[in-house]
Amino acid sequence: MDVRQLRCFVAVAEELHFGRAATRLHVAQPAVSQTVKAIEKQLGLVLLDRSQRRVRLTEAGALFLTESRAVLARLDDALAAMARFREAESGTFHIGVAAALPPDLVPRLVTRVRDRHPELAVSVHPLPTRPEVAELFDTGLDLVLVREPVRRGPRIDGRVVAREPIGVAVPRAHPLAAAESITAAQLDGHPLAGFARDADPEIHDEVFGALRAAGYTGPGVLHGAHSGAVDASLRLVATGGALSLKLASEVRTFGHSDVVWRPLADVRIEVTVTAAWCPDRMRGTRAEVLRLLPRVR
Structure with a gap:
């Protein structure tokens, strides 16, 4: 017995009329009659009482209607779940x-x-x-x-997907560019280009707290920008107007030929990225x- 036969029986049982069931299913009426007879033969039960020019469900027919509806509903649920899965696959x-x-x-x-x-x-x-x-x-x-x-x-x-130390972006012509690495104290008094504290106080305090613990006392001028303004701060570095705390990958991606990156020698401040x-x-x-x-x- 297949799904087509179940849908045919349900249509007849709900309409209690072979003609209306055939119209609902968009098939010829003889095909509906033959399908119901085939189901009854397979089950060995009479499902529909066709006497007195009317169609009525027998007790077996009422039970089979309940079971058929349950099977078709479960099938519809399965098809809907697969449709959602397909949408997720290609969405x-x-x-x-x-x-x-x-x-x-x-x-x-x-x-x-x-x-x-x-x-x-x-x-x-x-x-x-x-x-x-x-x-x-x-x-x-x-x-x-x-x-x-x-x-x-x-x-x-989740898990960590990136971990990279913060260093210093330096104008190529700056004296600190000649060093292999830069200490926190060597940043003292130099203008810094970086994101303003109110953009992310926690990260800002973490970075500058670590620098101060290593001997840094403060910049001459802090050029503030929002935390994503990497390109703008590196352009300022390229003109010789400031140093900037940056990742090496930021300097590679947004850098200028007049900007070099140097690691911090006496403090390690990392950017750790987690995927969740x-x-x-x-x-x-x-x-x-x-x-x-x-x-x-």
Whole structure:
């Protein structure tokens, strides 16, 4: 017995009229009659009482209608689930991205996804400063990249995908450019170009607190900008107007021929990027995206 036969019987049982059932199914009436007879023969039961020019369900027919409806409803649920899965496989993968990440991280990931899974579109969304990671997935995001540790649990999983030390972007003609590395104290009195404290107080205090602990006493002038204004601050460095605390990847990506990068000699300040996701959403192609994330020891 197949699904077509079940749908035919349900139509007759609900209409209690072979002609109306045939119209509903868009088939000829004799085909409907033959289908019902074939079902009755297979079951060895009379499902419809056709006497006195009317159609009525027998007790067996009423029971079979209930069971047929349950089977068809379960099938419809399965088809709907597969449709949702198919949509997820070929839909859009939404990534939330915090400010001031290593600049090549997101483009590299998007390129990998596009090359391996061209059926999956990728949409990148900026995140607010210091977001509540658990709440981000209620907005439809599939993956988030943030600059803070993520508390893993039953609903959220994650791992570190990038770790890079902060150094100093220096004008090529500046005396400090001749050094292999720069101490925190050597930054004293030099103008600095960087993001303003109110853009992200926690990261700002972490960075400058570590510098002060290593002997730094403060800049001559602090040229403030929002935390994503890497290009603007490096242009200022290129003119000789300031130094800037930067990642080497930022200088490579946005740098100028008149800018060089030097590591800090006596303090290590790292930018650590964590990817987080909801495990129950990562099925099919979405789970494959996780395998494309960079791995950091």
